[in-house]
Amino acid sequence: MTQSLTLRVQNLSISIAGTDVVHDVSFEVAAGERVGIIGGSGSGKTLTALAIAGLLPDEATATGSVQIGQPDGTTTELLSLSERELAKLRGDQIGMVFQEPKTALSPFQTLGTQMTDALALHYRLSRSERQAAAVRLATQVSLKDPARMVNAYPHEVSGGQRQRAAIAAAISASPGLLLADEPTTALDVSVQRGVLDLFNTIVDRGDCSLLCISHDIAAIQLVSDRILVFDAGRVVESGSTLEILERPAHAITRALIAAAGGAPA
Numbered sequence: 001m002t003q004s005l006t007l008r009v010q011n012l013s014i015s016i017a018g019t020d021v022v023h024d025v026s027f028e029v030a031a032g033e034r035v036g037i038i039g040g041s042g043s044g045k046t047l048t049a050l051a052i053a054g055l056l057p058d059e060a061t062a063t064g065s066v067q068i069g070q071p072d073g074t075t076t077e078l079l080s081l082s083e084r085e086l087a088k089l090r091g092d093q094i095g096m097v098f099q100e101p102k103t104a105l106s107p108f109q110t111l112g113t114q115m116t117d118a119l120a121l122h123y124r125l126s127r128s129e130r131q132a133a134a135v136r137l138a139t140q141v142s143l144k145d146p147a148r149m150v151n152a153y154p155h156e157v158s159g160g161q162r163q164r165a166a167i168a169a170a171i172s173a174s175p176g177l178l179l180a181d182e183p184t185t186a187l188d189v190s191v192q193r194g195v196l197d198l199f200n201t202i203v204d205r206g207d208c209s210l211l212c213i214s215h216d217i218a219a220i221q222l223v224s225d226r227i228l229v230f231d232a233g234r235v236v237e238s239g240s241t242l243e244i245l246e247r248p249a250h251a252i253t254r255a256l257i258a259a260a261g262g263a264p265a
């Protein structure tokens, strides 16, 4: 089983077709820490996440450094890895959850199959072992009626249940870092809280760090020890979640708090 990884992003800049869109971004996520990134639309949050995951579009270029660190102190520079090495890292060491579980999950395969894709890639599993792993994962992410859910197709379940299945897929191979980009943005407000609580449960189990991204500070504050505020591709403010909520220094931070309906509970 993987243990919590550290993430160190240093002077990350990203340009697309010659236009600089992310400028000199630096931050760290310590082992077992939960860090949130907030910012308005187009502030560079998703590109930053894609750069960390090695999934930038072909027309984009990243410079700077993105390192993950193992518990024994060894580090890996992700920006210089090959596509093949990055593919191995994703799922195995870095789990990813995106906004829209409809696009993250194939409509043609059962939730159980998709939840165990990364596992099946890394371990030889018999059919019954894979089925058992799917039920175990479905239970871990609190899918209702796990034994039935693993045989359901995405369109047969609610958006919240789909996102739980997508999270199960992301954590199936026990990654040490979980990367979530707008994981609750497509969900009804009534089910957002449960999904965010699930991230906390996963981190609390003690073998994962979390970088969670959203435009919604009300969501992010529930899953973050620290928050970074992005604007126009730059980190304009950072601090403990309490500091950011109680003493926002930047106008953008205050605007994001106001957009979420004032200081969130």
Ligand SMILES: Nc1ncnc2c1ncn2[C@@H]1O[C@H](COP(=O)(O)OP(=O)(O)O)[C@@H](O)[C@H]1O
Residues within 6 Å of the ligand: 016, 021, 039, 040, 041, 042, 043, 044, 045, 046, 047, 048, 057
């Ligand atoms: N594939 C792309 N081609 C051109 N510009 C892009 C592409 N992806 C993102 N951008 C631009 O980069 C900026 C940051 O985008 P993004 O990281 O998606 O923002 P956010 O996730 O914060 O809403 C935006 O101005 C966006 O228009």
Ligand SMILES: [Mg+2]
Residues within 6 Å of the ligand: 045, 046, 047, 181, 182
């Ligand atoms: Mg985005």
